[in-house]
Amino acid sequence: MSFSLFNLCFALTLGGLLGFFGGIFGIGGGILAIPLLVLGFHMEQPLAQGTALVLMVPNLVMAMWRYLQRHPVAWPPLLLIGLVGSLTTWLLAGLATRLDPLTLRMAFSFAIGILSVWLLLGKRTAAGGETRIPLRRLPWVGALGGSAMGLLGVGGGLVATPVLIGWLGLRQTLAQSLSLALVTPSALVALGTYAQAGRVDWHWGIPMAIGGLFTVSAGVACAHRLPEARLRQSFAWMLLAVSVWMAVAPVVMGR
Template sequence: MIPLADILTLGSGTLIGLTLGLIGGGGSILAVPLLVYVVGVTSPHVAIGTSAIAVAANALVGVALHARARSVKWPCALVFAGSGVIGAFLGARAGKAVGGEFLLFLFGLLMIAVGVTMLLRKGAGGDHDVRLNRVSAPALLPSLTGYGLGVGLLSGFFGIGGGFLIVPGLINATNMPIIFAVGSSLVSVAAFGLATASSYALAGLVDWHMAALLLAGGVVGALLGTTLARRLAAEKALLARLFAVIVMLVGLYVSVRGLAALL
C-alpha cells in the first residue's frame, strides 16, 4: 500500500506542474499551502525548503522548452537572476528566523497581493526588440538589478519560485512583451529556487523523499498543462484571471489560519 501522504504529495506536485504548464506560472505559490494543509507537513520551514527543490527543477524544464522556442531574452534574464539570487539568499536567511505561523500569515498576504497583480496585469504590448547591450545598459541595468534584488528577497523569504513576481518585474524593467517575460522569468525561478533550496537544505529543512514525489508529479502535470495550453490558447487570459481569484482566496485562508494561530 502506498502511504496516503505520498499520494497527496504526488497529487500536489501534479497540480503545481499543471498550473505552471497551463498558464506559465503560479504553481510555486500554491506549493507551500498544499504541503502544509493537504499533505500535512507540520513545519512551514520544511514545506518551504522542500517545495523550493521541486519548483527549481520544474523551472529548468521550462527554461529548456522556452529556449527552444527562442522566447528567452538571455542577457536580461541572467542579470535579473544574478541580482535576484543575492536577494534570495538574504531572504531565505531572514525567513528561517521568523516564526512558522507568522511566516504563513505573511505568506497569505503576499498571495493576495500577487493575485491582485495578476488581475491588473496586461497581456499584450511591449518592445519585441528590447535587448541588453552597451547602448541600453545605462537604462536597463539599474532597473533589472533593482527589480531582481527585490523579487529575490521575497522569493527567498517565502520560498516561492516567484514567477508571478518576476514576470511583472521584467516587464516593468525592460518593457519586453509578456511572452518573453514568461520565458525569461523561468531562468530566475530556477535560480531563486536553487538558492532558497540550498539554504534550507544546509539547515536540514528539506524532506528529500517528498521533494522527489513533488518533482515526479510536477513532470506529469507540466506535460498535461502544456497540452491543455495549446488547446485552450484562446482562453488563457480567462484562465489566468480565474487562477488569480483562486490565489487570493487561498491567500486569505492561509493568512487567517496563520493569524488565528498567533492569537
C-alpha cells in the same frame, strides 16, 4: 512525519496534479503546493516552502531549457539577472528559515493576497515591446524577484515578468526568458539554504517533483486551448481565497 507506501503513491499523485495545474498557470506549482502543505498536512510554513522548492526546481530547469531553445537570449543579461537574483535569494532565504513560522505564514498570505488583487485588476500587456535590454535596470528586477524567492519560496517569476514588461518595456517572450533565468538559479539557491537549515521534507518533496515532471507538459498544452483571460481570473480568485484562509485558519482552527 511518518512515510509509507501509501504516502509515496499519494505524493506522486499530488505532485502530478500540482505539475499539471502549474503548467496550466505557468507557475511551477510552488504557489499551490505551499498552502496545501500548510493547511492539508499541517507543516510549518518554512518547512512547506522548502519542500515545495523540491517540486519547483526540476520543473523550472526544464522550462528554462526549453524556453531558451525557442527564444534565445544573449548570455550577459541572463547571467546578470541570475546572479543578482541568486544573491538576494540567499540573503532572504537565510532570514526566512529563522523567522517565526506564524509570522512567515502571515507574510506569505499577505503577499499572495496582493498578487491576486494585482492579477484581477491588471490589464493585459500589449504583444509588442522592446528587444534591447537595459542592463543598468536589470539588477533591480533581479533583486526584487530574488527577494520574493528567498522570503516566500515562490513568486520570483510572477513579480519579475510584469516588471520587465511594464518598467523595462520588454516584449513578452524576452521578459519570460529573463524571468526564468532569474527564478531557476534562485530556486536552487533557496532550496540549498532551506535544506541546510533542515527546512525540507525530502520524503514528500522528491516524489512530488517526480510526479510533476510527468504532467507539466500536459498542463502547458491544455493552457494553450483555454481562454487566457478566464485562466488568469480563475487563478487570481483561487489565490485570494487561499490568502484569506491562511490568514484566518489559525483563529478558526485554534492553531
